[in-house]
Amino acid sequence: MKRASRHYSAWSLLRARLSGAGFWRPLWTGNRLQQAYDVVVVGAGGHGLATAYHLAKDHGIKRVAVLEKRLVGYGNVGRNTTIVRSNYLLPENHYFYEDALRRYEGLGRELNYNIMYSxxxxxxxxxxxxxxxxxxxxxxxxxxxxxxxxxxxxxxxxxxxxxxxxxxxxxxxxxxxxxxxxxGTVRHDAVAWGYARAATALGVDIIEDCEVTGLHTTGNSATAVQTSQGEVQAGAVVFATAGHTGLVGKMLGVPLPIExxxxxxxxxxxxxxxxxxxxxxxxxxxxxxxxxxxxxxxxxxxxxxxxxxxxxxxxxxxxxxxxxxxxxxxxxxxxxxxxxxxxxxxxxxxMDGSPIIDRVKYDNVFLNAGWCYGGFKAIPASGAACASFVAKGAPPDLIRAYRLSRFATGHLLDEPGYGPYPVKL
Ligand SMILES: Cc1cc2nc3c(=O)[nH]c(=O)nc-3n(C[C@H](O)[C@H](O)[C@H](O)COP(=O)(O)OP(=O)(O)OC[C@H]3O[C@@H](n4cnc5c(N)ncnc54)[C@H](O)[C@@H]3O)c2cc1C
The missing domain is CATH 3.30.9.10 (D-Amino Acid Oxidase, subunit A, domain 2)
Structure with a gap:
């Protein structure tokens, strides 16, 4: 108590104000958009931020940008009911969500940010x-x-x-x-803020108010993204736009089984x-x-x-x-x-209630989507696995079942009750 009252004394507030230093330090700085990146991640929701964080932390890829058309955490990551669990029936799902829950258990410490895991x-x-x-x-x-x-x-x-x-x-x-x-529960926007701060500390550029509107391609590869702030060259592009994935499908010219x-x-x-x-x-x-x-x-x-x-x-x-x-x-x-x-x-x-993490149409374009109403609990596992896929070029075992082709081959992961139709239990 003593420390807190000294910390917030009128004098320290006045001193901070007069020195122009400000009292609060921003969690992530307003970076300037560069001309080129190794990886451009589209969407600063939980999945985009976690993917960027793991690209930098686990794979040493430093030139990473997260482009967000609104604000960090404006999307579903800040709108959900904060429930985390791994009690899915299908093995492909319960191992994946268990990985996520284990990571949540240690995430506060890893990010040095109180995510209020309860x-x-x-x-x-x-x-x-x-x-x-x-x-x-x-x-x-x-x-x-x-x-x-x-x-x-x-x-x-x-x-x-x-x-x-x-x-x-x-x-x-x-x-x-x-x-x-x-x-249990985890404070939702703390997850976005914690990942944003940790990613920034690793050199990731987070650019808000920057909508990706198109993709430039040559042959089998994407070369750049068109944004509301100009063109940006990209070695790889990850779309993690959640509820806007249908529009991404339109941009790519690929019909996606997503509503x-x-x-x-x-x-x-x-x-x-x-x-x-x-x-x-x-x-x-x-x-x-x-x-x-x-x-x-x-x-x-x-x-x-x-x-x-x-x-x-x-x-x-x-x-x-x-x-x-x-x-x-x-x-x-x-x-x-x-x-x-x-x-x-x-x-x-x-249509089967399970996510899609896959390479789509081009060698260096990745889709992280289809989280239905359960994607908050998946964020730590999804970020780590998606980053590994992008960095190494092959999906880790944990997400092999989440490929897009399952909708063509019929290998659906129909988790009862998790798709668009209300199914009892
Ligand atoms: C009411 C509600 C309750 C929920 N409850 C739970 C729950 O209890 N537990 C659980 O596990 N899940 C829950 N969910 C689901 C979960 O919130 C989502 O599945 C998950 O947050 C989606 O991933 P995200 O965080 O990356 O998405 P978002 O936070 O939506 O991030 C996507 C971002 O992409 C940006 N974007 C889109 N298009 C572009 C573009 N062209 N250029 C640049 N940026 C773009 C958007 O502005 C957005 O910020 C709930 C969802 C809702 C709505």
Missing amino acids: PRGVVDLALSEDDFPVLARRGNALRLAGIDAELMDRAALEKFVPALAPRRRRRFPIVGALVQHRG THLLQAMVTEPVKPLLDTVLVYVAPGHAESYISQSDRGGMVLGGHIDGFPSYTREGAWHRLEDVVQATVEVLPQLGQLRLLRHWAGTNDMT
Whole structure:
């Protein structure tokens, strides 16, 4: 306390003001766009920033630029509901997301930035006798892969999540749950800021207000990108533009199996601590929804996509209503709370719900996309793997299944419930 009060004293503020040094140092400096780079990364969301960071850190590629048409963190990386977990059913997915979760566990230290990782547990509720064996199957698959998963019956669940104890009448029974204890939440924009600062320290140029509008090519290679600030030569180009991937496909002249859909989130007025875990549920008659309580006390709610392609970032009423109804059916005690805000982001939905990390059309053009509504939790693994692919020219084993050609060959990674269609559990 003593140190803090000395640090923020009126005198130190005045001295900082008078010296012109400023009190806060910017996390990343406003770099000037150079004429040429070894790698140009398009999009300063989580995936673009993490890719740039690993290109510089792991592979010693120093001439890297991240070009962002708006601001660092303006996209989905700063709009999501902050949930991280690795409890996917398919091996291709659960090993990848487990790599990401392990990296999240040490990311604060690695970036020397407090990302507020909170392993509060992610609890998938079984709301009927039929749901329970489905969750048990997922849990078994995870445990066989060495990933933590605990199946809880109702009594154990009510101990773990007292808010679910049946003080009030619920419309349907809660039978049990599958819990991943290491899952939880991570402060979303801290991830963007932490990667941006660490990448800058390694010499990466982060250029905001710089939209990539075209690609110059010769034969099988891209040579430069056209931007709103001029042309930039590039040894390789990585597109990590999330909800704008369809436009990238248009730019490349490649039809991509991706649709842009809106995903909403909302937050209630703050209340006293009630829920110290993340709940995920598919209430009868509703799409999947999830809830956690923020450090400020607000209940953060999310659900399924709105269901029609859009770039508007204005969520539709029907989905908001669906999420609220489902939530009140699971936690009736929240029925009197008022919603404070809701917002939306544009998600790059693949038709099988799994991502694409691949070389596209040209030898030196890479696509990092298709994160649907689960890409925040993937960022550390995606950045490391994508950087390795670009630097070494071949995809690491972890992401081999995420190639684009799977949509032509039929080797889809159809993770139940993660694509554009609401599938139960
Ligand atoms: C409401 C909501 C809740 C979510 N909840 C979760 C969750 O709890 N857990 C989870 O794992 N995932 C969640 N997600 C999904 C997750 O946020 C995204 O999958 C992930 O953030 C996408 O990757 P990104 O961070 O790189 O994207 P973004 O942050 O969207 O970055 C892409 C960037 O590219 C820029 N760009 C686009 N086109 C161009 C161009 N031509 N030139 C230059 N720049 C360009 C954009 O401005 C943007 O900044 C949620 C998403 C939303 C919207």
